[in-house]
Amino acid sequence: MFAEKIRQLREDKQLLQRQISAALEMDNALYCKIEHGDRIARREQVIKLAELLDTDQEELLKLWLADKVYDIVGEEDGANDVLNIVAESIVEYRRMK
Amino acid sequence: MFAEKIRQLREDKQLLQRQISAALEMDNALYCKIEHGDRIARREQVIKLAELLDTDQEELLKLWLADKVYDIVGEEDGANDVLNIVAESIVEYRRMK
DNA sequence: TTTTGACTTGACAATACTCGACAAATATAC
């Protein structure tokens, strides 16, 4: 998801991990893990990444969030029900505001 | 969501918070917070709760998970896109297995 | 109006997690 995406983008731009990690001011080992999905980036890092990789920030953030959600429901049965409940309650909540 | 649900169920059964919290072996203050949504229960607690409240375990777990997902995407714009991405990737992943 | 019991809240302590750093291992190219 997020991981594969940034790998792809990086390779498309022919950049090295260490170039990215330097720009993000993070240890290369850490960036490597992020690209593998072993670690989760922080929001600001994602934002900066979008810039570096020259891709849409919003879209990248969505993938990043999707990963986080997947971590919670991915293995669960009834995962889809859960997603529906959430979708539903978002609609409801936003109507109130 | 989860919070309101367990409160409702408890009241329906005419139980006191301290009866629940005793059965769950937790401080009553903590249970109170959970019932308010200030704190998140752990999985085993949810399972035990379903039993105590005489309700469907699966369903209660779904609400509990929904809360957690909501915590992640609730405030985000594009939340629905995120949910769709996740739903999609669940389908995909499960096909592979 | 005191008292009692149920519930709530805030501040703190104890735990559990995550991040980032570093070293070492593995791959890939030259």
Next chain:
DNA sequence: GTATATTTGTCGAGTATTGTCAAGTCAAAA
């Protein structure tokens, strides 16, 4: 072979979460 890029494991520091305690409100009973 060397050199560079990537990957992996582990550890401490920092962060966040969970649980405890004491003090609080509120409503109904005495």
